[in-house]
Amino acid sequence: MLIDTAEFICSSPNFKTCPNSEGPEFAFIGRSNVGKSSLINFLLNRKNLAKVSQNPGKTRMVNHFHVNNKWFLVDLPGYGYAKLPLRERERLETLIYQYLSKRKNLEHTFMLIDSRLNPQPADIRFMTWMVSHQNSFSILFTKSDKLTKNRLAQNLHHYKQVLMEFNFYPDQVIPVSVITRTGKDEILKTIESVLNSRS
Numbered sequence: 775m776l777i778d779t780a781e782f783i784c785s786s787p788n789f790k791t792c793p794n795s796e797g798p799e800f801a802f803i804g805r806s807n808v809g810k811s812s813l814i815n816f817l818l819n820r821k822n823l824a825k826v827s828q829n830p831g832k833t834r835m836v837n838h839f840h841v842n843n844k845w846f847l848v849d850l851p852g853y854g855y856a857k858l859p860l861r862e863r864e865r866l867e868t869l870i871y872q873y874l875s876k877r878k879n880l881e882h883t884f885m886l887i888d889s890r891l892n893p894q895p896a897d898i899r900f901m902t903w904m905v906s907h908q909n910s911f912s913i914l915f916t917k918s919d920k921l922t923k924n925r926l927a928q929n930l931h932h933y934k935q936v937l938m939e940f941n942f943y944p945d946q947v948i949p950v951s952v953i954t955r956t957g958k959d960e961i962l963k964t965i966e967s968v969l970n971s972r973s
């Protein structure tokens with residue numbers, strides 16, 4: 775799939791104010807600072823469409839982008855950011871889980887994981903929730919340029935082993951990097967195949 779057009783639609787502070795559209799949606803989610811905004815800009819061929827944050831925890835709204843006038847990329851708030859006040863963290867979790875469980879036109883979720891880190895409790899909690907709600911999701915292993923090929927393969931293998939222990943079988947695990955421009959084709963192919971399976 776080629777990206778012809780990508781248009782920012784709106785930022786919504788809560789579930790009720792999200793746009794009233796029925797177009798197919800693909801959500802991107804991960805812990806703060808995982809590289810989500812950078813990846814969205816890379817995917818959509820734009821420098822600054824999703825603001826690359828200097829401060830972790832900045833994305834606190836649901837951002838909708840309309841792509842190729844056909845589908846929506848949904849940038850969900852980061853989760854598991856310990857430095858936010860408890861109330862704000864709870865608000866964000868409610869927003870995220872409401873979105874993932876109630877949004878009827880959500881087709882698939884891409885969960886971003888920093889490829890350098892061991893599985894983190896917040897990620898495992900999130901995946902447990904996704905599996906128990908039968909949400910289809912893929913894992914994107916971000917910042918893969920920061921590791922050697924061997925180290926990346928080891929970390930991927932380790933991550934998959936841990937997921938299997940929890941009975942998680944994500945649709946796929948894709949290494950990505952905005953520096954080496956890796957992973958874009960696989961992500962767009964996944965989106966395309968979901969779109970094709972609907973029509």
Ligand code: GDP
Nearest residue numbers: 806807808809810811812826827917951952953
């Ligand atoms: P977000 O908080 O998840 O939206 O993360 P950002 O996109 O703002 O990125 C957080 C930091 O990681 C920034 O300093 C980015 O420049 C850096 N970053 C993002 N993606 C990559 C990547 O693929 N490789 C490297 N080396 N750094 C990255």
